[in-house]
Amino acid sequence: MHGQGMPESFTQGQQIAQLQGKELKCYGPQFGFQRYGKSGQEICSLFPEIGSAADDICIIRSMYTEQINHDPAHTFMNTGSIIAGRPSMGSWLTYGLGAEAEDLPGFVVLMSSGKGGQMQPVASRQWHSGFLPSKFQGVKFQSKGDPVLYLNRPEGVSSHDQQEIVDVVNQLNRAKHDAVQDPEILTRISQYEMAFKMQTSVPGLMDVSQEPTRVLESYGARPGDGSFASNCLLARRLAERGVRFIQLYHRDWDHHDDVGHVKYKAEEVDRPTAALIRDLKERGMFDDTLIIWGGEFGRTPMAQGKGRDHHIKGFSVMLAGGGIKGGITHGATDDLGYSAVENPVSVHDLHATMLHLFGVDHTRLTYRYQGRNFRLTDVHGIVKKELFA
Amino acid sequence: MRKNGGAVSIELAKPFAGGPGKKLQVTVRHSPRHPYQHLGRFRIGVHALAEVDASPAGLPDPILKALQQPASERSDGAKKEVAAYYRTLAPELARLRNRLTEVSNARGYLALEIPTMPVSRSVEPREIRVLPRGNWMDDSGEVVEPGVPEFLLPVEHTSGARMTRLDFANWLVSPKNPLTARTFVNRLWRIYFGEGLTRTLEDLGSQGEWPSHPELLDWLAVEFRESGWNVKHLVKLIVMSSTYRQTSQVSSQLQDHDPVNRLLGRQARFRLDAELVRDNALAISGLLDATIGGPSAKPYQPAGYYAALNFPTREYVQDEGAALYRRGVYTHWQRTFLHPSLMAFDAPAREECTANRAASNTPLQALVLLNDPTYVEAARVFAEKIVREGGNSDESRLAWAFERALARSPTSTEQRVVHGLLQQQRTRYQQDVSAAQALVSTGEAPLATGIPFAELAAWTSVSRALLNLHETITRN
Numbered sequence: 027m028h029g030q031g032m033p034e035s036f037t038q039g040q041q042i043a044q045l046q047g048k049e050l051k052c053y054g055p056q057f058g059f060q061r062y063g064k065s066g067q068e069i070c071s072l073f074p075e076i077g078s079a080a081d082d083i084c085i086i087r088s089m090y091t092e093q094i095n096h097d098p099a100h101t102f103m104n105t106g107s108i109i110a111g112r113p114s115m116g117s118w119l120t121y122g123l124g125a126e127a128e129d130l131p132g133f134v135v136l137m138s139s140g141k142g143g144q145m146q147p148v149a150s151r152q153w154h155s156g157f158l159p160s161k162f163q164g165v166k167f168q169s170k171g172d173p174v175l176y177l178n179r180p181e182g183v184s185s186h187d188q189q190e191i192v193d194v195v196n197q198l199n200r201a202k203h204d205a206v207q208d209p210e211i212l213t214r215i216s217q218y219e220m221a222f223k224m225q226t227s228v229p230g231l232m233d234v235s236q237e238p239t240r241v242l243e244s245y246g247a248r249p250g251d252g253s254f255a256s257n258c259l260l261a262r263r264l265a266e267r268g269v270r271f272i273q274l275y276h277r278d279w280d281h282h283d284d285v286g287h288v289k290y291k292a293e294e295v296d297r298p299t300a301a302l303i304r305d306l307k308e309r310g311m312f313d314d315t316l317i318i319w320g321g322e323f324g325r326t327p328m329a330q331g332k333g334r335d336h337h338i339k340g341f342s343v344m345l346a347g348g349g350i351k352g353g354i355t356h357g358a359t360d361d362l363g364y365s366a367v368e369n370p371v372s373v374h375d376l377h378a379t380m381l382h383l384f385g386v387d388h389t390r391l392t393y394r395y396q397g398r399n400f401r402l403t404d405v406h407g408i409v410k411k412e413l414f415a
Numbered sequence: 416m417r418k419n420g421g422a423v424s425i426e427l428a429k430p431f432a433g434g435p436g437k438k439l440q441v442t443v444r445h446s447p448r449h450p451y452q453h454l455g456r457f458r459i460g461v462h463a464l465a466e467v468d469a470s471p472a473g474l475p476d477p478i479l480k481a482l483q484q485p486a487s488e489r490s491d492g493a494k495k496e497v498a499a500y501y502r503t504l505a506p507e508l509a510r511l512r513n514r515l516t517e518v519s520n521a522r523g524y525l526a527l528e529i530p531t532m533p534v535s536r537s538v539e540p541r542e543i544r545v546l547p548r549g550n551w552m553d554d555s556g557e558v559v560e561p562g563v564p565e566f567l568l569p570v571e572h573t574s575g576a577r578m579t580r581l582d583f584a585n586w587l588v589s590p591k592n593p594l595t596a597r598t599f600v601n602r603l604w605r606i607y608f609g610e611g612l613t614r615t616l617e618d619l620g621s622q623g624e625w626p627s628h629p630e631l632l633d634w635l636a637v638e639f640r641e642s643g644w645n646v647k648h649l650v651k652l653i654v655m656s657s658t659y660r661q662t663s664q665v666s667s668q669l670q671d672h673d674p675v676n677r678l679l680g681r682q683a684r685f686r687l688d689a690e691l692v693r694d695n696a697l698a699i700s701g702l703l704d705a706t707i708g709g710p711s712a713k714p715y716q717p718a719g720y721y722a723a724l725n726f727p728t729r730e731y732v733q734d735e736g737a738a739l740y741r742r743g744v745y746t747h748w749q750r751t752f753l754h755p756s757l758m759a760f761d762a763p764a765r766e767e768c769t770a771n772r773a774a775s776n777t778p779l780q781a782l783v784l785l786n787d788p789t790y791v792e793a794a795r796v797f798a799e800k801i802v803r804e805g806g807n808s809d810e811s812r813l814a815w816a817f818e819r820a821l822a823r824s825p826t827s828t829e830q831r832v833v834h835g836l837l838q839q840q841r842t843r844y845q846q847d848v849s850a851a852q853a854l855v856s857t858g859e860a861p862l863a864t865g866i867p868f869a870e871l872a873a874w875t876s877v878s879r880a881l882l883n884l885h886e887t888i889t890r891n
Binding site: 131159179199218 | 618664
């Protein structure tokens with residue numbers, strides 16, 4: 027079918043993005059697929075390392091979403107709503123479960139960029155707490171400068187000076203609390219203690235040079251390079267320290283013009299992803315850590331030059347660990363890869379399933395705002411029990 | 416070169432010898448002082464006459480025709496036209512013409528500086544339908560017209576069947592409609608008491624909270640409306656009330672009886688809103704620029720904060736001078752990446768209407784107050800002020816600093832603890848003057864002169880401690 031007209035029966039009345047009103051031609055896979063592992067999962071041959079973990083991962087091939095443009099689709103994937111301002115899934119989860127980390131935020135965001143120029147912007151709303159209290163907001167660690175904004179002391183102030191000042195602040199705050207008995211003051215004191223600890227714990231966390239060479243090599247991470255590989259390693263270190271929700275963004279996937287560039291993306295993400303899975307397994311953390319790997323939508327099976335347009339009717343997401351059954355492929359699209367037809371999974375279903383794996387009933391994790399109870403899944407969401415180990 | 420009305424004639428210094436394969440290239444450079452001052456439509460003509468004059472051929476047709484007639488036969492209209500045309504050329508009027516051009520140009524520039532509001536002409540309203548399950552592609556829904564929910568006071572239509580915006584505006588402020596004034600008053604009350612009389616600021620309906628003092632809410636609402644919607648009157652009324660002027664100290668009996676202060680038996684204690692946290696520190700230090708209005712300000716912001724933006728990529732260019740110290744409400748609002756200091760203190764991203772802000776208490780807030788250059792600079796400028804204006808002894812300076820930051824004197828414990836910090840830091844910075852200098856050079860405010868660096872740095876540590884107190888960012 028490659029190069030032939032896309033049958034109208036597939037596309038009629040459908041929303042598409044930049045190809046709207048253009049001549050639609052089928053565009054076959056540009057890279058081969060291979061079977062990997064005992065399970066024989068079919069994975070694109072650009073991802074041999076992920077292939078080597080085939081028996082640990084579950085591939086959902088029947089995802090669909092409702093939004094054709096990046097920003098709303100991205101917002102939908104993160105917050106379950108296209109209306110900006112709702113809490114992100116990381117905020118919901120930290121609101122619901124709290125976090126074990128004592129000297130780190132419960133929800134951390136890391137971002138890396140690819141070699142290509144297809145950099146979609148990412149808005150901070152993607153990790154915003156919306157109407158939930160802002161302590162549940164994701165904290166984006168910067169790859170350059172202070173890892174956490176305002177983490178570094180002012181010029182001319184030593185760690186000891188800072189400690190002296192924080193001690194005085196806490197002493198005076200405690201005296202104030204003794205006088206007025208306001209519990210907010212006690213919270214303030216503990217937050218200053220936490221902030222002070224973060225000034226040591228965060229640089230310690232970010233300094234991956236302490237990792238054995240073997241580990242650095244398995245991820246393909248060079249300390250301080252800000253790469254996806256380094257961020258995967260940091261994600262493991264954050265998870266080890268009890269951070270509840272860690273979100274890694276790797277930009278540069280918007281291949282309208284040349285889908286061949288996916289091979290550069292594969293070089294950037296294949297090895298670190300597989301290394302993270304292996305590393306978590308070696309440390310006995312794999313069963314307690316859920317990995318969700320995917321984007322806000324897919325790409326068309328129709329050509330846009332040598333590239334592909336945005337596509338919402340069928341795309342893939344990979345899950346691993348955290349109670350997910352490994353080595354399975356869930357759902358399928360139609361013969362031309364247009365629509366999810368077998369066991370379709372909506373974004374709300376993905377959220378419901380994720381919350382279930384964390385022991386949370388998605389219908390009962392609510393927050394009252396503007397006169398009604400809100401949920402991450404709104405009035406939708408089906409827990410996909412078939413995916414569970 | 417001669418100017419002739421809208422025409423310029425240029426004589427070449429050396430004659431251009433044309434011929435096959437030769438080109439005369441004319442370059443017209445537009446380099447106006449003002450971006451709108453370009454040549455509009457222009458023509459370029461070339462001729463081979465040795466001398467150029469205002470030949471009859473250059474005259475507009477009607478003028479030429481009039482002049483070709485004997486003067487006695489010219490109509491009055493034609494005479495006027497000729498005279499008017501002559502005034503554009505007459506050498507004796509040149510000075511006045513130039514003056515006129517200058518004045519009308521100046522007027523044009525002035526007009527360009529006046530902000531204009533683009534207004535669209537009203538057109539036939541579109542047909543609006545209910546979208547079944549929100550599906551915008553389904554036009555089977557019922558056609559609807561502008562209106563308000565049925566359970567509210569009906570809107571009076573002044574003309575025709577369809578409600579106009581004027582009808583709606585009149586409805587909003589109608590004496591028969593108490594909701595607007597009540598909502599506003601309730602929100603204003605929150606500013607002065609930390610909570611509204613109805614705590615659900617965004618919802619005074621049946622899903623919202625019943626007001627703690629319904630009669631007070633109504634009375635204030637009527638007072639507000641009858642004062643001609645005079646906000647200042649309302650603010651005065653509230654802040655001069657004995658309820659507002661109560662202490663926030665609470666007896667354990669009252670605490671047990673009314674833990675969340677619904678009965679207003681005391682003043683409330685609550686954290687300042689994001690913009691005010693900033694304003695307060697700047698005001699204490701004396702740096703605050705309280706100018707009202709004007710363009711957005713770009714205070715210090717960590718480098719690379721906009722790295723995730725694109726189309727186009729953005730480089731944050733921080734302001735200089737007084738703009739660095741403008742009030743928080745004027746901070747530049749990047750919609751997808753709000754200024755991190757404001758965000759840390761719960762300023763909303765403005766993605767949803769936020770009537771009631773949360774007041775969270777997080778470690779990031781501590782990091783902002785401790786390390787954001789805005790607050791470090793405020794502290795070192797405050798330190799300078801303490802040394803200059805707080806008397807000559809440590810004790811009088813500490814007392815002065817407490818008064819300025821907290822509007823009260825220090826307790827003896829506070830005096831002792833802070834004095835301990837001062838002495839410790841004084842010794843430390845006397846041993847490391849370059850560290851002292853680095854600290855007191857934070858920010859772009861001029862470096863204090865006449866105060867030793869170590870002394871100023873030690874006081875900066877004191878003022879940093881004061882600016883970080885819970886009490887400093889709390890409305891007590």
